[in-house]
Amino acid sequence: VAEGLGSSSGGGHHGDDVDGGSSSSRHGLLLRLDLASAALTTLASGLKHPRGLARGEDGTLYMTADGLRRPGEKDDDDDEGDRDDDEGDEEGDDGGGSYKGTVFRWSAASGFAAVAGGFKKPAGLIVRRDGAILVAAERYHQDKTRLEGSLYRIDAQGGVAVLLADRLKTPWGVVAGVLGGVFLAGERHDHRGKFPGLIAKLPE
Numbered sequence: 001v002a003e004g005l006g007s008s009s010g011g012g013h014h015g016d017d018v019d020g021g022s023s024s025s026r027h028g029l030l031l032r033l034d035l036a037s038a039a040l041t042t043l044a045s046g047l048k049h050p051r052g053l054a055r056g057e058d059g060t061l062y063m064t065a066d067g068l069r070r071p072g073e074k075d076d077d078d079d080e081g082d083r084d085d086d087e088g089d090e091e092g093d094d095g096g097g098s099y100k101g102t103v104f105r106w107s108a109a110s111g112f113a114a115v116a117g118g119f120k121k122p123a124g125l126i127v128r129r130d131g132a133i134l135v136a137a138e139r140y141h142q143d144k145t146r147l148e149g150s151l152y153r154i155d156a157q158g159g160v161a162v163l164l165a166d167r168l169k170t171p172w173g174v175v176a177g178v179l180g181g182v183f184l185a186g187e188r189h190d191h192r193g194k195f196p197g198l199i200a201k202l203p204e
Helices: none
Strands: 002-006 016-018 025-033 040-044 053-055 061-065 101-107 111-120 125-127 133-136 139-142 145-148 151-154 160-164 170-176 182-187 197-201
Touching (some): 025 061, 061 125, 111 133, 111 151, 125 170
Antiparallel strands (some): 002 025, 016 040, 053 061, 111 139, 125 133, 133 151, 139 145, 170 182, 182 197
16 A cells, blocks of 8 residues: 555556656555566555555455545645544544544455444554454544444454554554464553553453
8 A cells, every 4th residue: 555656647547557657646555566577556546544454365455544535635635533633533533423544445356345434543454364354543433333442343244343442542553473362563642741652462
């Protein structure tokens, strides 16, 4: 995933070959790199602040972003949910009670689609063998459902539950260990006003 890329071909169509030699740009991209030819192919575009990327056992790709860019939206246009402080949290980043952060998926068979929305700054994610998705995010607020935590579980039906209730300032990376443990990286709140980084292992 990438925020943008120089390209000689405009627009945000799926499956486009990308030539990086032009000054025009395309934003919020999911790209496939052919290692033999070094050619890039755009699988999806229009993602706003893409962050995490993971691959399921069946080859499906999953990614996190702050929703999709609106037509004509500039690079520096940010929603309330993208700010670093907690101002505006009570109403979500769209002013209507929901955050726009979304987990998307892409596969060659079914294309690009949303899995679940309502996250504030969704970042790292992993896909479990049972199909569940674990995603690091600052908060969750979708319609009338409000959840507090740092790590969330999305089930096969798109339902969201808190996996780690402790709130980190900026939950970021999540990985699965070779023995099955789950590790979360981020910054925690500190009474001195600082935000020291940490890596924590979730209880099994």
